[in-house]
Amino acid sequence: xxxxxxxxxxxxxxxxxxxxxxxxxxxxxxxxxxxxxxxxxxxxxxxxxxxxxxxxxxxxxxxxxxxxxxxxxxxxxxxxxxxxxxxxxxxxxxxxxxxxxxxxxxxxxx
Numbered sequence: 386x387x388x389x390x391x392x393x394x395x396x397x398x399x400x401x402x403x404x405x406x407x408x409x410x411x412x413x414x415x416x417x418x419x420x421x422x423x424x425x426x427x428x429x430x431x432x433x434x435x436x437x438x439x440x441x442x443x444x445x446x447x448x449x450x451x452x453x454x455x456x457x458x459x460x461x462x463x464x465x466x467x468x469x470x471x472x473x474x475x476x477x478x479x480x481x482x483x484x485x486x487x488x489x490x491x492x493x494x495x
Contacts, residue, residue: 409487436486446491449479
């Protein structure tokens with residue numbers, strides 16, 4: 386599978402995750418969100434950028450529990466809870482946000 390942006394093709398797996406993490410940029414994230422009928426705002430970008438930093442540091446995409454706890458520590462309690470994250474990413478905060486961030490599917494996600 387693949388997505389096309391401005392004439393450039395980006396290979397994805399069957400679930401839509403980027404095959405080559407180095408190809409990610411904000412346009413890729415916007416296109417993936419568009420395909421899910423989601424418009425990314427500042428709050429989405431906070432989570433996406435947090436995930437990219439987390440992945441750079443730990444070389445793993447966090448599962449939802451770890452994500453929720455880590456977001457709470459960095460961005461505050463009001464953002465570090467499942468209800469808030471599910472409002473932003475209704476298909477699963479860890480799964481959907483990692484996809485938009487160009488990261489692999491988190492371990493433990495079905």
